[in-house]
Amino acid sequence: MIDIKQNAMTEEIEMLVGKFGSTRDALMPIIQNIQINHGMISDFAQQEVARMLDVHPVEVYGVVTFYSFLSETPKGRYIVRLCRTISCDMAGKEAVARAVERELGIRFGETTADNKFSLEYINCMGMCDQGPSMLVNDLVFTKLTPHTVVDILSKFK
Amino acid sequence: MDKIVKDNRAPVSQKPLTMPKPDKDAIGATVGIEINGNPYKVLIGTTILEACRQNNIHVPSLCYHEDLCLAGVCRVCVVEVEGMGTLQAACTFPIINKIKVRTTSEKVRKARRHVLDLMLSEHYGECYSCHRNGNCELQKLAKEYGVDSYKFGHVEKRRYQIDRSSYSVVRDMDKCILCKRCVRTCIDLQEVGVLEAKNRGNNTKITTFMDKPLADVICINCGQCINRCPTAALKANDPSDEIWNVIDDPSKHVVIQTAPSPRAAIGEEFGLPPGTSMTYQMNTALKMIGFDKVFDTDFTADLTIMEEGTELLMRLKKKLVDGDKNVMLPQLTSCSPGWIKYIEHFYPDYLDYLSTCKSPQQMFGSVIKTFYAKEHEIDPSNIVTVAVMPCSAKKFECNRPEMDSSGFKDVDYGLTTRELAQMIREAGLYLPDLPPGNFDDPFGDASGAGLIFGATGGVMEAALRTAYELVTGRPVPFENLDIIPCRGFDGVKQASVKLEKVKPEWSFLEGVDLNFMIAHGTANAKKVMESLVRGELSNIHFIEVMACPGGCLGGGGQPIPTSPEIRKKRAEAIYQEDAGLPVRKSHENPHITYIYEKFLTDGPCGHLSHKLLHTQYVKRGKFIG
Amino acid sequence: MIKNKSILFNRENLGDCLARGLSKTPQDIIMEIRESGLKGRGGAGFPTGTKWMLAAASLSNKKYVVCNADEGEPGTFKDRVLLTDFTELVFEGMVIAGYAIGAKKGFIYLRGEYSYLLKQLNEQLQKMLKDNRLGKNILGKGIDFEIEIRLGAGAYVCGEETALIESLEGHRGEARNRPPYPVNTGFMGNPTIVNNVETFVTAAIIMARGGEWFTKLGTGKSKGHKLISVSGDCEEPGVYEVPFGISINELLKMAKAKNPKAVQVGGASGYCACSNEFERQISFEDLSTGGSIMIFNQSRDMLHILRNFMEFFVEESCGQCTPCRIGNVKLLEGVEKIERGDCSLSYLRELIELGKTMKIASKCGLGQSSPNPFISIMTNFEQEIFSQR
Known part of the structure; x- marks a missing residue:
């Protein structure tokens, strides 16, 4: 079972290497794609990428842990990222944050038991004129209130 | 000087400028700068830190290291450059035009203190x-x-x-x-x-x-x-507490072997300048600490030469005369445990190229717990063998499960030069003041060939001194037996020796150029291995590889700090000691002759040798489970 | 959408910027940009013409143009508006720059948070390729240029140009030592210009309207108009096009701010002005900004704001150099000490001194600017903050 999964991962990475190339500068696009497809970059995937790009696995690990959109541990299918920077904060982020926590039953930094939602804070996402704002994967939601945010999340449930 | 290879792993800008250093006399090669108000002339591309150090201006530094690519991250070496709004890291700032530098201003002083x-x-x-x-x-x-x-x-x-x-x-x-x-x-x-x-x-x-x-x-x-x-x-990983315990246990016969490199460096731990040889003072110290016997690893280095040299000649014969496809050439040396683990991980399909000889340390262990135990009627289970090594990988090596051919753990403890220095201090001794003392018999006298194992190229030089003479009956054609092409710190060295007028039994080698290579540091080893993988080394017969820059004298167990200059001094000490020894060829070491007469009676690479002195390797690969 | 009436970012009678640009020689383009006095719109304000000239002077046959669309500065969103509304001008500016310096390849480094713009950007690229405004032999002029979009992955520091290049090369986003500068040793060691989105759009517009026209806008050392993202306590937040030299008061009026107490100019890493500084100007001579102001009214707790900023920097520091990695933590801990009411005045002074060291001793712009809010808020609002605790 594990072997089949690993073979599939290897094939997927081979395909990505075919698309983006096997030089070091292809690293980011390759692991970003893995992140999107699998919600994480497993240690096996990291090693396979390292092998194909001829870099050391620990270098891939260093990169994965550096960027906040990349993760070596599993994330939910929907990653809810609430902006916590000052403009959104002043526009009422705290109330929205509490509403989201209550709705999903998890705290920031956690993932729901069914692996559906991960809840995170994000630093300024450039929606300061329309705060509070959040990203759900790559969809933007603005001018959130404790009520609207619950409606939005229910669409993903 | 060490040519440390800086390959493309590091971000381009964190490497030293690759600008070729121009000839000092060329027009425009130098630039006049001002440091703290005084004028200096430096080569273009020199960093501020280098310029300061060349002119005896103190600038503290921390993340900078001579052997390494630049980082500029600790910010301890910041200086003021006139016209720039921020302070600059002296270690990374290349001088390409006339600049005025201040290393002592208020801003600099305050910033350094804050950073600290x-x-x-x-x-x-x-x-x-x-x-x-x-x-x-x-x-x-x-x-x-x-x-x-x-x-x-x-x-x-x-x-x-x-x-x-x-x-x-x-x-x-x-x-x-x-x-x-x-x-x-x-x-x-x-x-x-x-x-x-x-x-x-x-x-x-x-x-x-x-x-x-x-x-x-x-x-x-x-x-x-x-x-x-x-x-x-x-x-x-420091085993000295356990070693003290066995020293203090009267039922244990504790034997120590000392590798060639620690003696050339241990003085540094006691404040002596690099390159001060401490061989005989160290012997005294070891006795005073309480070791029962003090032996010289150089003896098994000589033994390694006999075994590895014979193995090479046998491989040559099988390949050149018998056309045996299973015999791999070039033969790669196997003395360096760091290198062994490197090749096991990174080139697991090339382990057949490695000599099957154990390292001198491990050969010593199995000889002590068999031959020595028998000759001196000591129960090998009561013998504890300690090895003073310039090396941290030796600690791993002696714990490899297959290293038990004596029926016991062949070498019980690997001790680094630093740890030994600590034990000497703990014993209340000051090494430089001790009177000289000799090694113990029977493994005390070694040849200069065994001694030079400590420097990169040493194994090759020692092997050539013996192999050439075995084949031709004459000493190697180099003045004073100093095979200069083997020496120095170039990352990868290559040379050859022509075999002429060979003895009849080696006639197949008549006129053959014996081609050899030497690499030190695994980055250089990687280069050699990549060539081997590409099939470019088919004309090479023998390659010496050491995992550490400079060879064993730059090992991971040696005194801190290290630098190209320090390693050069240690090498000089080793070569100097070699030049002064009466016996400088492994096969002329009388104890070597003795052990083959009395113990390893079926000769080098014979049955017993294979059991005790040779080993096999593990295909480890790179996957981290 | 730009909220007020635009002069610079105005398509009326603009014409074809790309065609106008490519009809000039590379030297003329650079001369025109130099004469326009255009300075980098990302915040540092390095003269764009000089940057392009340095890259053009290099003999290397591999050069790169990088558009820095990693707009991560808190309070800044004008590049988002440009990428949405002026997509084609962003790309055209890059092609013109590539032609001017002799580069055949451009990257646009789009922050991961803006990945929803990807579709639109790709469509625009396809359209330009189809219209022969990108790719091989652009507009029949024998010029080749391709653009690749790369996504960031959530790291503010990658807005620093050398960290951005590191990220492009597949490394951790750790800023490089400068010198050498990217114009000599940039992407893969080749000469590279990194410019802000707004810079490319402005450069494209200068091609059409002329450098001389541009110099008539703005002030002596700050030519042209600037986009400013306005957020915080005001009725009309959004992006405004303003001439350099505009005062904070005028901006506040435009955005209909009520009872403003403080204005953070230039995002989290910028300067926090108090009410008696509201006559100061937005310009490179006075208050420099990459393009944002955040307005705080009388009800706001300045220490809470400062804490928010410092938390941001602690998290977003790349962590390689000592002053930034540890210094920001010490400043944040200082804020917490003040909150608890156990920060002595002399320790506060020490922290301000530390902030000054960080400004000159850090390796890159992040650490060199992150103490700005601490120093300015603690200087301008010390009494208020301490009297509340």
């Missing part, structure tokens, strides 16, 4: 209980800047668990100040790639792949990171 205060606030500094007490670069800086209080607080409690999983290297991240010297050593200097920073901001931490224990990743145990760590974040 910040580092101290994050460093778990328990100086009394720290093995780098007195040899810590951070401690030295704190003294230099008169730190008398922790301005921004101080770490009171441990935050991280010490990683003691490895036989060789211990990591204590509470002491780490994130200078990244270890990362640059591991990734760039050695190209092994075990250590890297993870996370960012204040969560940045030097770690292994997926935070795994060091024993579970592809560390080759070379310990080069230890040699370059400014604090005590990295150290060797």
Whole structure:
């Protein structure tokens, strides 16, 4: 079972290497794609990428842990990222944050038991004129209130 | 000088400028600069730090290391450059035009002090209980800047668990100040790639792949990171407590073998200049500490030459005369345990190229617990063998499960030069003041050939001195037996010796150019192996590889600090001692003759040799489970 | 959408910027940009013409143009508006720059948070390729240029040009030592210009309207108009096009701010002005900004704001150099100490001194600017902050 999964991962990475190339500068696009497809970059995937790009696995690990959109541990299918920077904060982020926590039953930094939602804070996402704002994967939601945010999340449930 | 290879792992800008240093007399090659108001002339492309050091202007530094690519991250060496709004890191700033530098201004002084205060606030500094007490670069800086209080607080409690999983290297991240010297050593200097920073901001931490224990990743145990760590974040796994216990146990017969490199460096631990040979004082110290016998690893180095040289000649015969396809050439040396683990991980399909000879350390262990035990009627189970080595990988090597051909663990403890120096101090001795003492019989007299194993190229030189004479009946055609092409610190050396007028039994070698290569540091080893993989080395017969830059004298167990200059001095000490020895060829060592007459009676590479002195390797591969 | 009436970012009678640009020689383009006095719109304000000239002077046959669309500065969103509304001008500016310096390849480094713009950007690229405004032999002029979009992955520091290049090369986003500068040793060691989105759009517009026209806008050392993102306590937040030299008061009026107490100019890493500084100007001579102001009214707790900023920097520091990695933590801890009411005045002074060290001793712009809010808020609002505790 594990072997089949690993073979599939290897094939997927081979395909990505075919698309983006096997030089070091292809690293980011390759692991970003893995992140999107699998919600994480497993240690096996990291090693396979390292092998194909001829870099050391620990270098891939260093990169994965550096960027906040990349993760070596599993994330939910929907990653809810609430902006916590000052403009959104002043526009009422705290109330929205509490509403989201209550709705999903998890705290920031956690993932729901069914692996559906991960809840995170994000630093300024450039929606300061329309705060509070959040990203759900790559969809933007603005001018959130404790009520609207619950409606939005229910669409993903 | 060491040619340290800096390959494309590091970000381009963090490498020294690749600009070729122009001839000093060429027009426009130099530039006039001003440091603290005084004029100086420097070559274009020199960094401010280099310029200052060339002119005896003190600039403190921390993340800078001569052997490594540049980082510019600690910010201790900041200086003021006129016209620039911010301070500049002297270690990374290349001088390409007339600049005015101030190294002593108020801004500089305050900034350095702040940087230092910040580092101290994050460093778990328990100086009394720290093995780098007195040899810590951070401690030295704190003294230099008169730190008398922790301005921004101080770490009171441990935050991280010490990683003691490895036989060789211990990591204590509470002491780490994130200078990244270890990362640059591991990734760039050695190209092994075990250590890297993870996370960012204040969560940045030097770690292994997926935070795994060091024993579970592809560390080759070379310990080069230890040699370059400014604090005590990295150290060797110290067995000295256990060694004291067996020394103090009267039922144990404790035998110590000393490798060639520690004697050329241990003086540095006692404040002597690099390159001061301490061979005979060390013998006295070891006796006074309480070792029952003090032997010379050079003896088994000679034995290695007999075995490895014979193996090479046999391979040549099988390949050239018998056309045996299963025989692999070039033959790769196998003395360096770091190199062995490197090839097991990175080139597992090429293990057949390795000589099957054990390293001198392991040969010694099995000879002691068999031949020596028998001759001196000592129960081998009561013999404890300790090896003083310049090496941290030797600790791993002696714990390899297959290293028990004597029926016991062949070598019980690997001790580094630094740890031995510590034991000598603990015994209340000051090494430089001790009278000279001799090695014990029967493994005390060795040839100069065994001695030069300590320097890169030494194994090759020793092997040639013997092999050439075996084949032709004449000494190698080099003045005073000094095979100069084997010496020096070029990353990869290549040369050849023509075999002429050979003895009749070696007629197939008549007129053959014996081609050999020498590589030191695993980054250079990688280059050689890549050529081998590409099939470019079919004309090469023999390759010496040492895992550490400079060979064993630059090993991961040697005194700290290390630099190209220090390694050069250690090499000089070794070659000088070789030149003064009466016997300089392994096969002329009378004890070697004796052991083949009395014990290994079926000769080099014979049946018993194979059992005791040869080994096999493990295909490890790169996958980290 | 730009909220007020635009002069610079105005398509009326603009014409074809790309065609106008490519009809000139590379030297003329650079001369025109130099004469326009255009300075980098990302915040540092390095003269664009000089940057392009340095890259053009290099003999290397591999050069790169990088558009820095990693707009991460808190309070700044004008590049988002440009990428949405002026997509084609962003790309045209890049092609013109590539032609001017002799580069055949451009990257646009789009922050991961803006990945929803990807579709639109790709469509625009396809359209330009189809219209022969990108790719091989652009507009029949024998010029080749391709653009690749790369996504960031959530790291503010990658807005620093050398960290951005590191990220492009597949490394951790750790800033490089400068010198050498990217114009000599940039992407893969080749000469590279990194410019802000707004810079490329403005450069494209200068091609059409002329450098001389541009110099008539703005002030002596700050030519042209600037986009400013306005957020915080005001009725009309959004992006405004303003001439350099505009005062904070005028901006506040435009955005209909009520009872403003403080204005953060230039995002989290900028300067926090108090009410008696509201006559100061937005310009490189006075208050320089990459393009944002955040307005705080009388009800706001300045220490809370400062804490928010410092938390941001602690998290977003790349962590390689000592002053930034540890210094920001010490400043944040200082804020917490003040909150608890156990920060002595002399320790506060020490922290301000530390901030000054960080400004000159850090390796890159992040650490060199992150103490700005601490120093300015603690200087301008010390009494208020301490009297509340």
